[in-house]
Amino acid sequence: MIKGLAVLLVFQSLGELASRLLQGAMPGPVLGLILLLMFLVARKNISTSIATAADGLLAHLSIFFIPAAVGVMLYASTLAETGAAWVLAILLSTVAAITTTAVVLRALSKPADTPTDRNETK
Amino acid sequence: MSANTIVPTGLDKLAEIWVYLSATPLFGLTLTLVAYVIADAVYQRTNKFPLANPVLISVALIVTVLSASGTSYQTYFQGAQFVHFLLGTATVALAVPLARLWNELASRALPLLTGMFVGATVSVLVALGVAKLFAAPPTMMASLLPKSVTAPIAMGIAEQIGGSPTLAAVFAISTGIFGALIATPLLNALGIRDWSQRGFAVGVAAHGIGTARAYSVDPRAGAYASLGMGLHALLGAMLLPWVARWFL
Numbered sequence: 035m036i037k038g039l040a041v042l043l044v045f046q047s048l049g050e051l052a053s054r055l056l057q058g059a060m061p062g063p064v065l066g067l068i069l070l071l072m073f074l075v076a077r078k079n080i081s082t083s084i085a086t087a088a089d090g091l092l093a094h095l096s097i098f099f100i101p102a103a104v105g106v107m108l109y110a111s112t113l114a115e116t117g118a119a120w121v122l123a124i125l126l127s128t129v130a131a132i133t134t135t136a137v138v139l140r141a142l143s144k145p146a147d148t149p150t151d152r153n154e155t156k
Numbered sequence: 157m158s159a160n161t162i163v164p165t166g167l168d169k170l171a172e173i174w175v176y177l178s179a180t181p182l183f184g185l186t187l188t189l190v191a192y193v194i195a196d197a198v199y200q201r202t203n204k205f206p207l208a209n210p211v212l213i214s215v216a217l218i219v220t221v222l223s224a225s226g227t228s229y230q231t232y233f234q235g236a237q238f239v240h241f242l243l244g245t246a247t248v249a250l251a252v253p254l255a256r257l258w259n260e261l262a263s264r265a266l267p268l269l270t271g272m273f274v275g276a277t278v279s280v281l282v283a284l285g286v287a288k289l290f291a292a293p294p295t296m297m298a299s300l301l302p303k304s305v306t307a308p309i310a311m312g313i314a315e316q317i318g319g320s321p322t323l324a325a326v327f328a329i330s331t332g333i334f335g336a337l338i339a340t341p342l343l344n345a346l347g348i349r350d351w352s353q354r355g356f357a358v359g360v361a362a363h364g365i366g367t368a369r370a371y372s373v374d375p376r377a378g379a380y381a382s383l384g385m386g387l388h389a390l391l392g393a394m395l396l397p398w399v400a401r402w403f404l
Binding site: 140 | 286
């Protein structure tokens with residue numbers, strides 16, 4: 035667990051380093067994700083410690099968004115005077131994005147791509 | 157404590173403890189974790205009902221406590237920053253589910269990239285179209301453009317194209333929360349049954365908060381959501397500044 039966490043932090047640091055080299059065009063954590071993915075695919079094996087640390091963090095992924103979201107919502111309440119334009123733009127475009135992405139992907143997928151999971155609930 | 161105080165000693169003591177605690181990082185950290193524990197319990201109790209989204213409930217609880225106690229965001233963030241820091245680590249950790257599915261993802265690269273490209277394009281066109289209809293100011297248009305991309309990238313893009321990073325963060329987070337709320341009923345209505353298609357669409361449209369929702373429902377949906385989020389982040393950082401030059 036600690037060893038896995040250390041590996042994740044090393045790749046997060048490498049990502050920050052790469053982000054500096056790219057002059058901030060991509061955030062460090064996204065670059066860290068790409069670097070770790072390349073590392074894991076090249077090694078063809080995910081060690082138990084990395085898997086344990088990653089699954090532990092991802093089991094409660096929602097919690098990590100809370101501090102930023104609190105700041106945003108405190109600020110958003112002062113945005114009321116700017117009217118409904120942005121709210122409507124967000125609602126409609128999010129519905130449009132989910133719909134088109136899912137429909138296009140379904141149209142282009144072969145039945146073999148969707149093997150076991152035909153039991154939708156959520 | 158002054159000797160001639162009128163307030164009963166007990167209350168006075170309590171107030172003193174509150175003043176001390178609310179100024180330490182312990183307060184923001186504890187508040188964040190307790191709010192999440194409550195929110196997650198509600199989410200699990202309701203069998204992961206989309207409207208009982210844990211981010212939404214936690215934020216509502218914390219905003220209520222901060223407003224009622226007159227605590228500033230700066231004070232809260234002193235403690236919450238420890239949780240905020242791990243967002244970066246958790247983002248890196250998304251490489252693990254992607255690596256597990258690597259062969260499958262590689263064999264489906266073309267359909268996935270096409271779906272993402274069409275979805276992202278339609279999203280931008282609808283958002284700008286609605287904003288234009290309401291004659292939104294240029295700063296708002298530029299801040300709306302990257303709203304389906306993960307918040308840190310959205311802020312960077314917005315700044316680059318004449319928007320406001322703060323507005324961009326508000327729009328991106330609102331998009332993430334709304335996407336997480338609407339995804340399940342919307343995808344059910346569309347008859348999309350496959351976890352990979354459901355997860356991928358949510359990741360493309362509603363980045364990290366949508367991915368958290370997908371991950372909590374099904375691990376395969378979560379992996380595909382993180383792929384959608386990651387691809388959209390890469391595409392957005394590369395293409396949206398050009399899109400802004402044409403449309404804004």
